Structure formats: C-alpha cells, structure tokens
Amino acid sequence: MTELALAVFASETGTHLLHPPLNRRWYSHLRSFDGHAYEQRLAARGLRFLPRTAPEFPPLLRAIHDPPPGLFVRGAGDTGLLSRAAVAVVGARACSGYGASVGRSLGRELTRGGLLVVSGMARGVDAEAHRGALEAGGPTVVVLGCGIDRDYPAAHAELARRIAATGLLVSEYAPGVEPAPWRFPARNRIVAGLCAATVVVEARERSGALITADLALEEGREVFTVPGEISSALSAGTNALLKLGAAPLTAAADVLNFFGIEEPAPAGRDALLDLLPATADELVRRTGRPAAEIARALVELELAGAAAAHEGIYRVQ
C-alpha cells in the first residue's frame, strides 16, 4: 500500500520518487491517504494500480536501477501481459513516410512473431507501431508520460481506446497529472525497462527516442536501429547509434531471431502482409517461395484491397 501512497504523493508533488523522502510532507500525506478508498475510485474509472512489490509486476522493469513504485494501469488486457517478451519500437514524432511505414510494419511483424510491442503512443513512429500491432490482431502496451487517465496526445484518443480494448496503457503517474516535457525521459525509462530489446526507427540527434535507446543500453538491453539516409536529419540519431555499435535492423526477423523466434512461415496472405512494404523479390527471398506463388498471393491481396503496388513496391492499403 505504501507504493500506491508513494505513487500518488510523487504525482501530486510533481516529483520523481523511488523511495519515500521521509520528510514531514510525506508523513502528512501518508496519514491522510486512504489507500482502499483511492483504489475504489480508480476501479470506478476502470483503472488499477500494480505495485512494484506485486508478483505480476514485470520483472524486467523491476530490474532497472530506478523502477517506479508501481504502475497505474488502464485497459482490458491482463497485467500478466507486461511480463511477456516485449520489444520497444520508438522513433521520431515528425517521422518520414518511410519511418512511418517501417514503424507500422515492425509493429505488425513483431506482434505476429509473438512479441509484445511497447511504445509511447506519440505521434509518428510510436503510434504507427501500435497501429501495426493492432492490425496484426495483437495486444500492445502504451507507456504514458502523463496521468493514467489522460490520452496524450489528444488526437490519439481513438487509438488509445482501441489499444485499451485488448492491451494496456500504463503510467507511473496518478490520474490528473498533466503532461509535461520533463516527464517524458522518465516515461522512456519505463518503455525501455519493460523490454528486452528496443528498436529505434528514426531519430534526430538528442531526441526522446535516443534517450530511450541510451536507457536500454545502460540496462544492458539490446538496441536495434533502422539504418537511414545519411543526408536526412531524421537519421542522424539512428546512424549515430549504429556507429556506437547498435545492431542494424533490416527485417523484423532480426529482432525475432534475437528472441529466438523463428521467422514466421508465410502461411498465406496474412503472413505476407506482415512483410510489407516489400518488393515481390524481397518476398520471394524472405519466404523462400517461388516467384509465381508470391505473384498469386500479392494479386489476392490487391483484389481484397489489402495491398497495392507502386513502382514495384507492395504496401499495405
């Protein structure tokens, strides 16, 4: 129960606390704080609190050097979800079309491969990764940088609703906490902390996604980086990571292999969709199927309105 009190105290005082500060303000808060009543109010709003001491608290997150006192949780997903093999997919908010499509297809392919995709629901790569995961029919987890009752950015309220239908939104901040820029790096440590691997799709220098990657590296987690154009500012951060020795990611399979998951066999159209965007020949190589078979499957997808080709590249519609 102290965890909840601490989490609420930190939220109310706008501080970032891992342990009780043992000052008068804290003791005064503790005396007046009614944990049961608070939990009931949370439950009434469809929210939960998962203390750090609870057995279901994700072990990877507990293992970081500054784990939060607990996580506020929203959504229909089971809290056990948070302990599944997870991968963070993060990147620039103002990403390129390329970054968006890579984020989306990674979200899809990694989910299909059986991984939990975790991100921050920010505009750009984060949201695309969540969308990809949803397209693959899997649950996905959002780590918010504001109070658990907020949808931030507001434009993603609908996305949050869809994510909550099967997955979870989590935050270390109690309801009512406003989003603030200084909270995002703290949020990013939770994103990285939940995951054994972090994929950075596109990142400018000194961007939030790079912070996530740094945090992951500090915790000894794997970092994958999608190589970008050397001339683009959106690749400056990712390419710098590559120089530092991050693993280049050229296909979702790179991540799946890291988790010891075999690349999904192309059972049919759905499997192919996961591999898009791609040229027909890339699909031939990835699946090991003959060109004729891939051609047929792609036409089926086109006729179903699920994919379309432009200049030889097939994309999800």
Added chain:
Amino acid sequence: MSDDLQRVTKLPESRDGCPRSVGDVLARAVTHALVGLEPRRVEVEADVYENGLPAFAIVGLPDRACAEARQRVRSGIHAAELRFPKGRVTVNLAPAGLRKEGSGYDLPIALAVLAASQQLPHDELDRHASIGELALDGRLRRVGGVLAVAEGARRMGLERVLCPSESAAEAALAGIEPIPVRHLADAVAYLRGELEPDPIVPPRAHDPPPLPDLADVRGQERARRALEIAAAGGHNLLLAGPPGTGKTMLARRLPGLLPALEPAAALEVTRIYSVAGLLSVEQPLVTVPPFRAPHHSASTAAIVGGGPGIRPGEASLAHRGVLLLDELAEFARPTLEALRQPLEDGVVSIARAAGRAIFPARFQLVATMNLCPCGARGDPAAQCTCSGQRLAAYRDKLSRALLDRFDLVVTMPRPRAVELAAGPSEASAQVAPRVAAARGREGLSRTGDADALLSRAVERLPLSGRGRARVARTARTIAALAEADAVAAEHVAEALAYRSPQELAA
C-alpha cells in the same frame, strides 16, 4: 555458228507472229521483281537492231541501280570475251508498270542481249530464271532476294535458276535447281551446253555463336519468371525500373530460351533476310529466332520498313523472333505509333505505286525503360529530381494503347544487396526445355473459377477490355507451363500480377 543457233534466231518471229525487218532479233530472259516479299515475274526482252545507230537503252521503270546495268553489262560481256552487239540495243523490263529495283537484273539483261545477238540458244534460256549483279570484269556478285526469285521461278514451272555461286545454297531452299555462276562466261558456256555447272557444296552446318545465359542474372526472380512466361507464350514484355538493375541484361537473354524455328517459319524468316541481303553464305537458312535491337535514334523507316529503297525494317527482320526496344521512352513517338500496326496485324504494309508491299512482322516485343527521365524512381537510395512537366512528357511518350500491347509488365525496383547475393540462379538450358514443352500445349480452356476471378479483377482493378484479353492469354501460357489441364484461377491470379501498372503512362 551451229545449226542450232540458226534455228534459235528465228524463234521470236515464230512466237509472236510479228514479222521483223532484217537484223532485228528479239530474245527474252526471265527473272522476278519483288513487291515486298512477293516475287512478280519480269520478262527481260532484248531487241537488237544491228543496222541502227549505236545505242543501249533500258526501259520499263528501272531504278537508278537497275539502269546502270548498261555499263556493267557492256563491260561484263567484253570481259567474257563475247561480243556486245553493234547497232541499237533496247532492253525492256516487262511489265512496264512495275518498278525494277537493284542490280540483280544485270545477269538476265546480259543473257537476253547475248541471246538476241545470237550468242546463246534461246530455248535453253527460256527454261531458266536468272539473277545476279555483274562486276565490270564479268564476275557475278551476290544480291538480295535470290530466294524469292527462285521461289517465283519454281512457281512458274521453271526448272533452274542461274545465280551467283555464293547464292546457290539460298536458291536451293526454294526447291529448284540452282546453277551457280561465277562469271558471265560460265553462264554462257553452260547455256551453250559446253560446261557442267559446279556442284553445289551443301552448306556446312556451323554452330551458332553462344547466346548470353540466364545464369549470369542474379536475383530478379519476378522478372526471370516473366521472361520464361514471355518465351513460352510469345508474349510482349516490358521491363521497367531504375538504371543498372539488369533490364537490358534480361531482355538479351530471351532468345536463348526460344525453341528453333519450325521449317515453314525458318523459310519465312530466310526470305526476309534474303531480301535484306543479310543471309550468311555458309548457312543461308535462318533456323534460330532472330533478335533485333535497333537503337532509339533509328528512323521510323528503318524500324518499321519502307523508305525510298523499299526494304524490310527491323520489325520484319525480327519476324518470328524478338524485337528489343531498349529504353522504350527514348524512341520517337511516331515510331512507336507506327509499330502498332505490326503489333496488331503481324505485318507491315507499305503503299507503293505498284500496289502494297507487305512484309511479315510477327515479332515478340521486349522493351525496357526507366520509371522517370532521371531514372531514380524505383530506387530507394535515390531521389527523383524530375519536374512534374518532364515526368508527364516522359509518360506521354507511351500511349495507353502502346502499353496495352504488352501482355507482361514487370517493374524491377533496385534490389537490395541480399537479393543479389542469392545463390546461383537457373541457367537458360534449364529453362528452355520448359518453354519448349509449354509451346506444345495449346487450346486450354478456363475453369469457372478462373472466369470468376477474371471478372472480379476487371471490377476491382483498373483493367481495360484489351487488358482483360491479355491477362487471359498470359494465364493460358502459365497454365501450359504448369502442365495443367485447364486454365485455373491460380493461373489467372499470377497473370494479373504482370499487368501494366497505372503509373507508367499518362
């Protein structure tokens, strides 16, 4: 002079019943003019009026090269130590309305003049057709069109054709006995019965030069598959993509997948090459499908045919073979539009005074192009720098109507290194037998499912009526390659993958 020759000199009078004045002798040799590839009988009549003022005239619509026979014939006769007649010599090429082109009339003109001047037996000459150019020293030179002349002669019921010895093997293809002639004197001696003709050396079969092999191409699985289908069904194929992805390389590997020509087709092609003067002396019969790759700067006449000296164009030289238009969008638009007729009808027809010249031109068109003028489109590592206007002009070159002529269109984006690093691919020798086997399987009908899929595709995709027909044709070839009993939905589905994408044309 023998009795025989005395008798012969009277023959013209007895034939046309027209009394002639003393010293006026008529003789006749037979050859053929070509209208397109069609031989038309031409009678070369020589009239020698020994008492007239010295003159040598050729009438009957000769072109310049043909009219210049006067110098060559006169000089050739002297070189053969024969006598060029004194007085007035008139040669008429009948029918007069038909234009006579080229130097192949030299030999029949010389023989007719010699017969008219009683140096040759007329009846022997009557049984022979003749063709060949005379050098000033009396030797015979090869000319184009010997095969067609020989075929015309056979149709007329003639027994033999006198031709330059280098053309004898070609003439023999017509099923008529060629008399190879090295020098005008030989021809005369032979017709006089004084010389046995040289035996014709049967052309020695030599191995054709090796064709480029598919094994050299790395990756590009879809394009390779399309190439195989194109080969199996004789489909027109367009390869589009950024520079250096292997488009030209692949296109040049199509001939190596095609089966040898059937005998009838071989003769058709040989006839065209004969007229164009492109036959090989050693092996005149063209047995492998031709491959022509004209440069985009070539004129419309050079590509489609026609022009002043009526010659088959590249489209006809590619008959029963492959016409490669590399960098399709660089060709002049009128040239591309002019190709639509042969693409549709399989012939080029050229209007001439003497009627239409028809050249067969049933070729398989293979074309390559970039996706935009700067070439960057389709290349993830490059940025297209084309202005909208430039792009529009580029696409405007290729009308929808032209694009609709391609059964198979493959966009070849730049492959990633991994795709190219794939293991060695199939060699032409592995693909060619599948192509040959598929060619034997014809007349497959579509299943109900296949029809339904085709209709669904027409509803859901931008696919014209002609596009639908092309897809159906391609599907039939795919089914044949698959050794299927009928064209099933899966074959239609694959065929649809090679339809022409919207972004290629305006």
